[in-house]
Amino acid sequence: MLKKLFLVAVAALALAAVPLTASAAGKIKIGFLPGVVDPFYQVMQLGVEAAAKDLGLEVVTQVPATWGVEVQTPILDAMIARGDLNYLITAPTDKDQMIGPLKAALDSGVKVITVDTFLGDGNYVTGPVTFPISYIGSDNVEGGRISARGLAKAIGGKGTVYINSTNPNVSSVEGREQGFAEVMAKEFPDIKVLGPDYNLDDMNKAAQQTAAVLEQNPDLAGVFGTNVFSAQGAGTAVVNAGLGGHVQVVAYDATKAAIELMGKGVVSLVLAQKPYDMGYMAVQFAVADAAGVTSLPRRVETGFAIIDKDNVKDPEIARFIYQVPGQ
Amino acid sequence: MAGPETKAVAELATASSASLPTSRQFILVLSRLWAWAFLGLMIVFFVIAVPVWNDGSVNFLTLRNSQNILVAITPVLLLGLGQTFVIIGAGIDLSVGWVMSLASVLSALAIRSAFNAGLPLFPSVIVGFAAAVLGAGLVGLINGAIIAKLKVPAFIVTLGTSFIVRGVALLMSENTTVIGLPADIRDYGSESLFYFIRGEGGGLYFLAPPELTGEMLRRMDRILAYPVIVTAIVVAIAIFILRKTQFGRHTYAIGGNLEAALRTGIPVDRHIIKLYVLSSVTAGIAGFLSTLRFTAGSAVIGDPLLLSSIAAVIIGGVSLFGGAGTVMGTVIGALIIAVLTTGLVMLNVQSFWQFIVVGAVVILAVLIDQSRGLLVGRRARSRHAT
Numbered sequence: 001m002l003k004k005l006f007l008v009a010v011a012a013l014a015l016a017a018v019p020l021t022a023s024a025a026g027k028i029k030i031g032f033l034p035g036v037v038d039p040f041y042q043v044m045q046l047g048v049e050a051a052a053k054d055l056g057l058e059v060v061t062q063v064p065a066t067w068g069v070e071v072q073t074p075i076l077d078a079m080i081a082r083g084d085l086n087y088l089i090t091a092p093t094d095k096d097q098m099i100g101p102l103k104a105a106l107d108s109g110v111k112v113i114t115v116d117t118f119l120g121d122g123n124y125v126t127g128p129v130t131f132p133i134s135y136i137g138s139d140n141v142e143g144g145r146i147s148a149r150g151l152a153k154a155i156g157g158k159g160t161v162y163i164n165s166t167n168p169n170v171s172s173v174e175g176r177e178q179g180f181a182e183v184m185a186k187e188f189p190d191i192k193v194l195g196p197d198y199n200l201d202d203m204n205k206a207a208q209q210t211a212a213v214l215e216q217n218p219d220l221a222g223v224f225g226t227n228v229f230s231a232q233g234a235g236t237a238v239v240n241a242g243l244g245g246h247v248q249v250v251a252y253d254a255t256k257a258a259i260e261l262m263g264k265g266v267v268s269l270v271l272a273q274k275p276y277d278m279g280y281m282a283v284q285f286a287v288a289d290a291a292g293v294t295s296l297p298r299r300v301e302t303g304f305a306i307i308d309k310d311n312v313k314d315p316e317i318a319r320f321i322y323q324v325p326g327q
Numbered sequence: 328m329a330g331p332e333t334k335a336v337a338e339l340a341t342a343s344s345a346s347l348p349t350s351r352q353f354i355l356v357l358s359r360l361w362a363w364a365f366l367g368l369m370i371v372f373f374v375i376a377v378p379v380w381n382d383g384s385v386n387f388l389t390l391r392n393s394q395n396i397l398v399a400i401t402p403v404l405l406l407g408l409g410q411t412f413v414i415i416g417a418g419i420d421l422s423v424g425w426v427m428s429l430a431s432v433l434s435a436l437a438i439r440s441a442f443n444a445g446l447p448l449f450p451s452v453i454v455g456f457a458a459a460v461l462g463a464g465l466v467g468l469i470n471g472a473i474i475a476k477l478k479v480p481a482f483i484v485t486l487g488t489s490f491i492v493r494g495v496a497l498l499m500s501e502n503t504t505v506i507g508l509p510a511d512i513r514d515y516g517s518e519s520l521f522y523f524i525r526g527e528g529g530g531l532y533f534l535a536p537p538e539l540t541g542e543m544l545r546r547m548d549r550i551l552a553y554p555v556i557v558t559a560i561v562v563a564i565a566i567f568i569l570r571k572t573q574f575g576r577h578t579y580a581i582g583g584n585l586e587a588a589l590r591t592g593i594p595v596d597r598h599i600i601k602l603y604v605l606s607s608v609t610a611g612i613a614g615f616l617s618t619l620r621f622t623a624g625s626a627v628i629g630d631p632l633l634l635s636s637i638a639a640v641i642i643g644g645v646s647l648f649g650g651a652g653t654v655m656g657t658v659i660g661a662l663i664i665a666v667l668t669t670g671l672v673m674l675n676v677q678s679f680w681q682f683i684v685v686g687a688v689v690i691l692a693v694l695i696d697q698s699r700g701l702l703v704g705r706r707a708r709s710r711h712a713t
Contacts, residue, residue, distance in 0.1 A: 060675050062672050062675075062677070062678055063677070063678075063679075064678075065678070065679060065682070066631050068627060068628065068630075068631050069621055069625065069628065070402060070617065070628050070629075070631060070632060071631050073621075074399040074665070074668055074669070075668070075672055075678055077395045077398070077399060077669070078395065078399075078668060078669040078670075078672035078673055079672055079673075081389075081391060081392045081395050081669065081673060082377075082672075082673050082675075094504060094621070094623070094625070096504060096506045096621075096622065096623045097504065097621035097622065097623045097625060098621075099622070100513050100516070100517060100620065100621060100622055101621075104517065107544045107545070107547075108544075108545055109545040167503065167627070168503045168504060169503060169504035169506070169623075198503065200627060
């Protein structure tokens with residue numbers, strides 16, 4: 001009996017020792033702090049968790065209920081106060097205001113990887129902010145350009161279009177607006193751009209703003225929604241105005257709702273980002289850094305899948321639609 | 328009829344309950360101290376529940392974490408401080424969140440232009456403080472004047488001004504975040520009075536930390552960050568005003584029984600205006616501090632904090648019917664919310680649970696407040712009958 005117990009104890013000890021000796025991955029713990037609760041970040045969380053499982057390490061996730069530095073910072077501070085995290089994967093809610101709080105995290109010994117949004121100008125080699133290991137996310141300026149060309153094509157190269165966005169001074173949506181406006185100005189002189197209006201991550205507000213612009217501009221030909229909230233709100237407004245098909249919407253972020261609106265002919269083009277890749281790779285980067293890898297790229301662009309009504313059924317494309325558990 | 332009731336209400340605040348039977352006295356004391364007890368129990372719970380990590384050093388109640396929590400409560404507490412006065416005076420101020428945002432924008436613009444005009448850093452920061460307080464105070468003046476002179480309900484007026492202030496803040500900031508401030512202002516927003524470095528080669532430092540390298544930086548705790556000190560000073564002033572001055576007594580009197588206050592010759596209108604100015608000014612200080620901490624002004628920074636700040640005031644035992652409450656109660660209320668957030672995150676429980684717990688505690692607080700009112704009210708009536 002005693003012998004048996006002893007054997008069990010030895011086996012248990014051996015098992016317990018495995019993760020500690022397995023690899024660098026076993027020795028690190030990662031915090032994941034996205035910007036706000038939405039389908040985009042939920043898919044990113046799936047990527048983070050999948051990588052954590054594959055690499056055998058623990059991740060601690062906290063999701064802010066609303067977008068904003070006064071909401072994200074106390075959660076950040078509390079995560080750092082745990083004292084057991086080595087890396088933090090986060091989407092800063094402001095490219096300037098979050099520099100201080102994230103620098104403080106680094107000072108406490110937690111290395112930072114930014115995903116989706118970046119700090120400063122996103123150039124971590126020669127830019128004003130260089131302390132994060134890497135930025136992993138979309139090339140949002142390019143995404144804005146693709147959206148502009150897609151919308152221009154859908155409306156036949158002339159008319160008035162409108163940008164609905166979420167928050168200013170957030171690197172991701174700011175880049176999209178910039179790329180969109182740039183292409184319209186350079187390549188499509190017959191297209192007039194209105195906005196951006198900011199809905200502060202409120203879908204109802206986005207719908208309202210779009211409805212007002214539709215009212216004001218009966219000749220409006222197209223809308224660019226720069227993220228989940230903007231695109232869904234803008235799409236809703238177009239449907240409610242009975243203008244589905246007459247006013248073309250280009251949606252950033254491939255939510256189920258955006259794809260449904262595409263089925264109804266409201267949305268002509270959906271730009272899918274790759275949040276799963278962002279989450280997965282960020283964990284890999286943390287593990288690599290912990291293992292002493294020194295040549296990690298400081299900026300990784302994860303690319304897009306461009307979804308329209310012709311390819312939406314193609315499984316190679318459809319897999320980029322944001323699949324959130326429970327939906 | 329009004330006389331004894333006024334007295335009863337006044338007693339809620341000043342609390343002499345000597346003639347009550349012991350059991351009721353006990354309940355009365357308990358009803359006053361429950362928030363302290365709740366906070367204490369919560370801290371004990373988190374100390375036990377939050378695991379100690381490998382080296383045995385990190386737990387919930389560390390120097391660093393206590394300082395974290397103090398920094399985290401400053402904005403909510405500042406919004407709640409002025410609100411405490413307003414609610415004791417039987418009003419409500421729904422504009423504080425956006426007033427904080429406006430003040431953040433105003434102070435950022437002021438600091439930027441003062442600094443760019445060649446003023447040194449510290450005077451520029453003072454200019455920013457003045458801009459925040461004056462701008463916020465003006466909103467309070469408008470709130471108070473409309474409420475006191477035109478007799479429009481406070482709920483409606485402050486709801487209206489909050490929208491106006493929101494618009495003004497967004498317009499003034501142009502793209503909601505005012506950047507281009509001198510980076511060194513972050514020191515005022517996040518540096519502290521003392522620095523303590525744990526372990527080897529460490530020690531306590533006053534005002535400025537020594538030049539540190541990475542590993543030692545991790546062992547450094549900041550004690551009494553400047554925003555915490557500023558907030559503590561405001562709390563002390565608020566306690567003094569409410570407890571020791573005529574202004575405080577008038578606030579209780581107006582909230583307890585407006586008609587009686589009028590009859591005793593209290594300048595009610597002027598007092599109400601002052602209450603709303605006070606409320607806006609503490610929100611303005613919160614906005615100013617956030618600009619320093621985040622080195623940028625933000626036209627949306629205060630919005631998510633409004634409801635938390637009102638919850639803190641109510642949890643702290645301030646009666647929504649007016650006439651009762653303390654500043655320390657609001658401090659405890661704010662602490663309860665911050666301890667919950669930090670504790671739940673450290674336990675790796677989704678921080679959304681915080682909302683559910685806070686909501687339950689708010690309702691509990693009001694129930695306790697009501698039963699206390701019944702207890703004392705009954706006594707007053709029975710004495711009146713004999």
